[in-house]
Amino acid sequence: MMTRIVKDPIERRQEIVEAARDLFDRQGYRNTTIADVMDHLGIAKGTIYHYFKSKEELLEAVIEMTVDESIEQMRRLVDEMEGSALEKFRRLVEAGRMADEHDDILDHLHQPGNVGMHTQLLMAVIAKQAPLYAELIRQGCEEGVFQVEHPLETAEFVLIGVQFLTDMGIYPWAEEDLMRRAMAIPAMVEAQLNAPAGSFNFLIEQL
Amino acid sequence: MMTRIVKDPIERRQEIVEAARDLFDRQGYRNTTIADVMDHLGIAKGTIYHYFKSKEELLEAVIEMTVDESIEQMRRLVDEMEGSALEKFRRLVEAGRMADEHDDILDHLHQPGNVGMHTQLLMAVIAKQAPLYAELIRQGCEEGVFQVEHPLETAEFVLIGVQFLTDMGIYPWAEEDLMRRAMAIPAMVEAQLNAPAGSFNFLIEQL
DNA sequence: GTTAACCGACCGACCGTCGGTCGGTGAGTA
DNA sequence: TACTCACCGACCGACGGTCGGTCGGTTAAC
Known part of the structure; x- marks a missing residue:
């Protein structure tokens, strides 16, 4: 199991958006999975959905x-x-x-x-x-x-x-x-x- | 098993496009599934994919x-x-x-x-x-x-x-x-x- | 007999959920 | 100051369910 790292929510949200932008940018929105974003940041899927209620909202x-x-x-x-x-x-x-x-x-x-x-x-x-x-x-x-x-x-x-x-x-x-x-x-x-x-x-x- | 109905390909294609238009129109492209189109016409999924190679091509x-x-x-x-x-x-x-x-x-x-x-x-x-x-x-x-x-x-x-x-x-x-x-x-x-x-x-x- | 229109069971990629876990924080106590 | 303990919410990740797309097989037509 992954060690749990807690960050300032504002910062965490920012992180997610930036990672998503990089990936959307490189591989396109459609071809980027939530799993890609997770892996790129080393966080769990639930964390992303804690901040955004859908992939589209992240976009x-x-x-x-x-x-x-x-x-x-x-x-x-x-x-x-x-x-x-x-x-x-x-x-x-x-x-x-x-x-x-x-x-x-x-x-x-x-x-x-x-x-x-x-x-x-x-x-x-x-x-x-x-x-x-x-x-x-x-x-x-x-x-x-x-x-x-x-x-x-x-x-x-x-x-x-x-x-x-x-x-x-x-x-x-x-x-x-x-x-x-x-x-x-x-x-x-x-x-x-x-x-x-x-x-x-x-x-x-x-x- | 459903009785097989063969139609003139031109006509069949037309049928599919019209059904799809109705559905896309009413419920939106994204909210319409291929299954919806199938059911609406009483045909199999394979038939649709026989005429269109993707949902997007149908659009x-x-x-x-x-x-x-x-x-x-x-x-x-x-x-x-x-x-x-x-x-x-x-x-x-x-x-x-x-x-x-x-x-x-x-x-x-x-x-x-x-x-x-x-x-x-x-x-x-x-x-x-x-x-x-x-x-x-x-x-x-x-x-x-x-x-x-x-x-x-x-x-x-x-x-x-x-x-x-x-x-x-x-x-x-x-x-x-x-x-x-x-x-x-x-x-x-x-x-x-x-x-x-x-x-x-x-x-x-x-x- | 050959073609191609048609069928529908099946696959697998992904999104999104949900019950549960654990780090941080601050009020209460001594 | 030092300790603890209850609570919040950030975080986790297995799992469910949906849907687009595939493929081997079947049947009508010529």
Whole structure:
């Protein structure tokens, strides 16, 4: 029998979520069993179910943690940024992409059966990012480079469009579909924000 | 032992897909077992797996069938429509909404655990609807009411934005979030298409 | 006789449960 | 201060039950 180790509940919970994230990340949610998480931490199954009432609830905790971390650093960035709206835009997008690549959770989420989780994660991220972008849109309007009626809604609209059209894994797009959209995105964003032609070319140049 | 009934494979496959659709619709994909489908049709498990190699593949067939039916009638409508681009737009949107309400699949799809199926269905519908809308956008450009660079991509972009921001069930939006977005949508669509102010007010007036 | 549609007993991977155990903590006592 | 003892809840892990999927065999059809 395993020696019993008691820890601070907060810490233990954290441990479990982190281990789960690692595993979900590497092998996918579906292919990761509760037993995997147990073994990885050297704890019993009952312990996990003491903190989470289902495997799915554990996944939600993982998502929440991931989203919060990603948003946290974007918010810090926004607070300390200086410059024109367009310049800030460019840097925020870049930061967002960095975050995406860091958690390859998104990549491994592309397994069949994970579409639901994938969608929920994307929507959660978008819902939290939108206010940050909305702020930049307002600044852009004041500067005169943008002209939009509903900053927050426009931020949501654009983020959703870009994410879902770009993201493979939700729908099995052909490579050429993704390509053709990527090329069209700058122009569409400009139209949406009433921004000068070419001002969002950095969206594809950065790739 | 059950008496063996042999049917035309095409017909049998159809039967299975329809039964599965009913059940997925009513109780959700996850809460529906293969046994449910079997019992509902009075066939053996092996028969189902003779036609579909996994439960997930069966889901794909259900989605494909649903989407094809909905698109079929929209395409017929487009072919026989006459009038200005804006007028056609109005009627296509209306038809799309009718289709949505007809299959209450979308309604019952709002159960937890159905987000994946819901998303896939929406994306599939959008992928097929986009070309229809793109055609109207091109006509609008010729008429001079719209001005867009990439008709197909713009159609995709707008459809995704509208569907995902409007649709509850994918993400637990508050009622007020949905409201505030609904009000902003006409202006955002107009911006994207470079259409005259107010020309898309019908999107909310129809509600 | 050959094909393939169809059957259903069986398998095994996993999630989640539940009765029970043991470490920590703090109030009571001396 | 030192000791103890009752209680809480963190922790354990064998086991139950569900379900997706398999496979050898059977039967209708041509």
